[in-house]
Amino acid sequence: MLEPLTHLARGPLLKLSLLVMVAGLFRAAVLQVWELGWAYGRAGDQVMSWPEIAKRTLAWLLPWRYWGSEGRPVYNIISFVFHIGIITIPLFLAGHVAIWEQELGIKWWTLSPRWADALTVLTVLAIVGLLIGRGVNTGSRALSKAQDWVIPVLCMLPLLSGFLVAHPRFSPIDPQVVYLVHLLSAELLLILVPFTKLVHIVLFWSNRTSSEFGWRFAPGAGERVRATLGKEGQGV
Amino acid sequence: MGADKAEDVREAPADLSVAERIQERLSYTIEKDRVVTDDLPKRFLEVFAAVLKHSNYRQVLDNYARVTSRCANCAASCQIYQATEAPEDVPCYRSHLLLDIYRRHFTTKGILSGHLLGREPLTTDKILEMAESFYHCTACRRCTLECPLGLDHGLVTHLGRYLLSELGLVPRALVVSTRAQLEGETHNTSAIPLPAILDSLEFLAEEIKEDKGIDVEFPVDKEDRQYIFYAPVSDYLMEADTLMGIALMLRVAGQQDNWTIGSKYNDGINYGLFYSDWILERCLLEIKKEAERLRTKQILIGECGHASRTAKAFMATYGGGPDAPGMVNILELTYRLWKEGRFTLDPGIITDRVTYHDPCNLARSGWIVKQPRELIRSFCKDYVEMTPSGAHNLCCGGGGGTVSVDEIRPYRTGITGKKKAEQLAATGAKYVIAPCANCKKQLREVIEDHQVNIEVVGLHDLMYKAMIID
Numbered sequence: 001m002l003e004p005l006t007h008l009a010r011g012p013l014l015k016l017s018l019l020v021m022v023a024g025l026f027r028a029a030v031l032q033v034w035e036l037g038w039a040y041g042r043a044g045d046q047v048m049s050w051p052e053i054a055k056r057t058l059a060w061l062l063p064w065r066y067w068g069s070e071g072r073p074v075y076n077i078i079s080f081v082f083h084i085g086i087i088t089i090p091l092f093l094a095g096h097v098a099i100w101e102q103e104l105g106i107k108w109w110t111l112s113p114r115w116a117d118a119l120t121v122l123t124v125l126a127i128v129g130l131l132i133g134r135g136v137n138t139g140s141r142a143l144s145k146a147q148d149w150v151i152p153v154l155c156m157l158p159l160l161s162g163f164l165v166a167h168p169r170f171s172p173i174d175p176q177v178v179y180l181v182h183l184l185s186a187e188l189l190l191i192l193v194p195f196t197k198l199v200h201i202v203l204f205w206s207n208r209t210s211s212e213f214g215w216r217f218a219p220g221a222g223e224r225v226r227a228t229l230g231k232e233g234q235g236v
Numbered sequence: 237m238g239a240d241k242a243e244d245v246r247e248a249p250a251d252l253s254v255a256e257r258i259q260e261r262l263s264y265t266i267e268k269d270r271v272v273t274d275d276l277p278k279r280f281l282e283v284f285a286a287v288l289k290h291s292n293y294r295q296v297l298d299n300y301a302r303v304t305s306r307c308a309n310c311a312a313s314c315q316i317y318q319a320t321e322a323p324e325d326v327p328c329y330r331s332h333l334l335l336d337i338y339r340r341h342f343t344t345k346g347i348l349s350g351h352l353l354g355r356e357p358l359t360t361d362k363i364l365e366m367a368e369s370f371y372h373c374t375a376c377r378r379c380t381l382e383c384p385l386g387l388d389h390g391l392v393t394h395l396g397r398y399l400l401s402e403l404g405l406v407p408r409a410l411v412v413s414t415r416a417q418l419e420g421e422t423h424n425t426s427a428i429p430l431p432a433i434l435d436s437l438e439f440l441a442e443e444i445k446e447d448k449g450i451d452v453e454f455p456v457d458k459e460d461r462q463y464i465f466y467a468p469v470s471d472y473l474m475e476a477d478t479l480m481g482i483a484l485m486l487r488v489a490g491q492q493d494n495w496t497i498g499s500k501y502n503d504g505i506n507y508g509l510f511y512s513d514w515i516l517e518r519c520l521l522e523i524k525k526e527a528e529r530l531r532t533k534q535i536l537i538g539e540c541g542h543a544s545r546t547a548k549a550f551m552a553t554y555g556g557g558p559d560a561p562g563m564v565n566i567l568e569l570t571y572r573l574w575k576e577g578r579f580t581l582d583p584g585i586i587t588d589r590v591t592y593h594d595p596c597n598l599a600r601s602g603w604i605v606k607q608p609r610e611l612i613r614s615f616c617k618d619y620v621e622m623t624p625s626g627a628h629n630l631c632c633g634g635g636g637g638t639v640s641v642d643e644i645r646p647y648r649t650g651i652t653g654k655k656k657a658e659q660l661a662a663t664g665a666k667y668v669i670a671p672c673a674n675c676k677k678q679l680r681e682v683i684e685d686h687q688v689n690i691e692v693v694g695l696h697d698l699m700y701k702a703m704i705i706d
Binding site: 035 | 282283286287289290291292293294295296298299300302303304305306307308309311312313317321323326328329332345380381382384385386387388391402411414415418419512513514515516517518549550552553554557558624628
C-alpha cells in the first residue's frame with residue numbers, strides 16, 4: 001500500500017503539483033504585468049520615478065529596516081529568518097538538487113548537511129515564533145483568516161518530515177511513512193501557492209509599483225462613471 | 237442605537253424615513269435628501285462596477301486582494317489603533333471591508349466560491365460599517381511605512397469614500413463646501429464673496445504698510461506672471477498673518493511682479509482628494525482654467541497640505557500630462573529665495589521655543605521635510621524637534637478632510653489627535669509651526685481640548701515678525 005502511494009507521490013503527483021504552482025504563479029505574474037501596463041496606458045500622468053520605486057521595493061527586502069521601526073520588529077525579523085529558510089532549503093538541499101539532476105540533468109550548488117540541519121531547525125522555530133506572534137497580537141488575531149494559521153503549519157510539515165527523512169534515527173514513525181508525509185505535505189503546499197497569499201512569491205517585487213500606479217488616475221473617469229450611473233448633468 | 241441589522245434599515249416603518257435610520261448609524265451628518273435608500277447593496281455594486289470599468293483601480297485591488305499577509309504591522313504605526321486598540325481600527329481590517337467585497341463580487345474565484353460555498357453577499361450593514369470606518373481613517377498613510385507588502389491603506393480609504401460618495405454616504409460638510417466652490421456664485425468653499433476677499437487683501441496691505449513701513453501689493457488678475465497663487469480660501473479671512481508673511485516675503489525678495497491672485501478662481505482647496513475623483517478632477521481643472529486665463533506659468537500653493545498634494549500629484553493626470561502647468565508649494569519657493577539670499581530673517585526676534593509639525597501631505601513622501609527646518613533653524617534659535625517627525629510624522633488627527641466635519645470633533649481630538657497632543661506637550665514649545673490650514677484648525681482644537689499650552693502658527697507668520705526690511 002505504502003509503496004504504490006509513495007511512487008505516485010514521488011512521480012506524477014510531484015510533477016502535477018509543480019505544474020500547478022508554476023502555471024499559477026506564471027498566470028499571476030502575467031496578469032499583474034498586463035494589468036499594470038493597461039493602467040499605465042490609461043493614466044493621465046505617465047511620468048514614473050522608477051529609481052524611487054526600485055529603492056522603495058529594495059528597502060523592504062533588506063532586514064535593517066526592521067531596526068528602529070515602529071512596526072513589529074521582533075515579528076518581522078523572525079519572518080525574515082523564516083523566508084531565508086523556506087527559500088533556501090527547498091532550492092539548495094542536496095536531496096532536492098539530486099532530483100533535478102535525475103529528472104532534468106541540471107544541478108547546482110548545495111547546502112552542506114550541517115547547514116541544512118541548522119537552517120531547518122531555525123526555520124521551524126521561526127514558524128512557531130510567527131504563529132505565536134500572530135496569536136498574541138490583538139490586531140493580527142482579529143485580522144487572521146484560516147489560511148494565516150494553516151499555511152505556517154503546512155510549511156512546518158515538510159521541514160520536520162524532511163529532517164526526519166535525513167535523520168531516520170530520530171523518527172518515531174516508519175521512515176517510509178515519514179517520506180510519504182514529506183512528499184504529500186510539500187505537494188499540497190505547492191498546489192496551494194497560486195490560490196492563497198503565497199502568490200506573493202511572484203507579486204512581492206511589484207507591490208510598490210502597483211501602489212504607485214494605484215494613484216495614477218484616468219482623466220475623465222469621474223464623468224464617465226456618473227454617465228454610466230445615469231447621473232450625467234447632475235450637480236454636486 | 238438605531239438600526240443594528242440590515243433588515244431594520246430596509247424595512248423601516250413608513251413614518252421613519254430610511255435616511256433617518258442610515259443617519260443614526262453614522263457619526264457625521266449626511267444630506268438625508270440625497271442618500272440612496274433603495275437597495276443599497278445593489279446600488280453600491282453598480283457604483284463599484286462603474287468605477288472599476290472606467291478607472292485604474294482594478295489592478296491595485298487585484299494585487300491587494302491577493303497578497304495581504306494580515307500581520308498587523310500597520311496597526312503598530314496607526315495612531316488611531318494605538319489610541320483605541322480596537323480590531324476594527326487596524327488599517328488592514330478597514331481595507332479588508334472593501335477588499336472582501338471586491339473579491340466576493342468582482343473576481344472569478346470569489347464569485348464561484350460565493351455560489352458554491354454559499355457565502356453571504358453584500359449587506360446594508362456592511363456598507364454602513366464602511367461608511368463609518370472610512371471616516372475614522374485620516375488617510376495619513378503612516379501605515380504605508382510599515383506594511384511589508386507595500387499596501388497603501390490610504391488609497392483604499394480614498395476609493396472606499398469615493399464609492400460611498402456616489403450613494404450620498406459622505407459628510408455633508410464636505411459636499412456643501414464643494415457645491416459652493418463648483419456651483420455657487422463665489423467659486424470657493426467658504427462662500428466668501430469676491431468683494432470681501434478683495435477688501436481683506438486691501439486691509440492686509442494697509443496693515444503691512446503701517447507695521448513695516450513698506451508698500452506691499454496683493455496683485456490680482458495680473459497677466460503673464462510666473463506664479464498664480466492659491467491659498468485655502470479661509471486663509472483670506474482667518475489666517476491674516478500667514479498671508480501677510482507670504483506677501484511681505486515675496487515683496488522683499490523682489491518677486492512683486494512675479495505673482496498674482498486670480499479673481500475668478502482663487503481657492504486651492506480640493507475636497508476631491510478626500511471623497512471623490514470626480515470632484516478632484518473638476519477642482520483641478522478650475523485651477524488650470526484660471527491659470528490659463530491669466531497666462532501664468534506655474535501654480536503656487538500657499539500653506540496648505542492637501543491643496544499642494546492634489547496640485548502636485550494630480551495636475552498632470554487631469555491637466556494634460558506633460559503639458560499641464562507645474563506647481564510649487566510656498567515653502568519650496570520661500571526656501572529657494574532664502575538660499576539665494578533674496579531676504580534675511582533676524583535671529584533675535586523669535587526667542588521663544590519653536591517646534592514644527594509636518595503636514596502629512598507634504599512630508600509623508602519625503603517631499604517637504606528638510607527645507608522648512610533649515611529655514612526655521614536660521615532664525616528660531618530655540619528649535620526642538622518632535623518625535624517622530626518628517627516622513628514618519630504623526631498626523632494632526634484631522635487629516636483626510638475630517639477636520640472640516642465639526643460634529644466629530646470629540647473623536648478627532650480625543651482619538652486621532654490624542655498622540656499629537658502628547659507630542660506637542662512634550663516639546664515645551666511656545667509655538668508650533670504648522671504650514672497647513674487644516675492642520676492649524678485641528679491642532680488648535682487639539683490644544684484646546686487637551687489644554688496644551690502652545691500656540692499654532694504658520695511658517696510665514698513667524699517670518700513676518702523676523703523679516704529684515706532694508
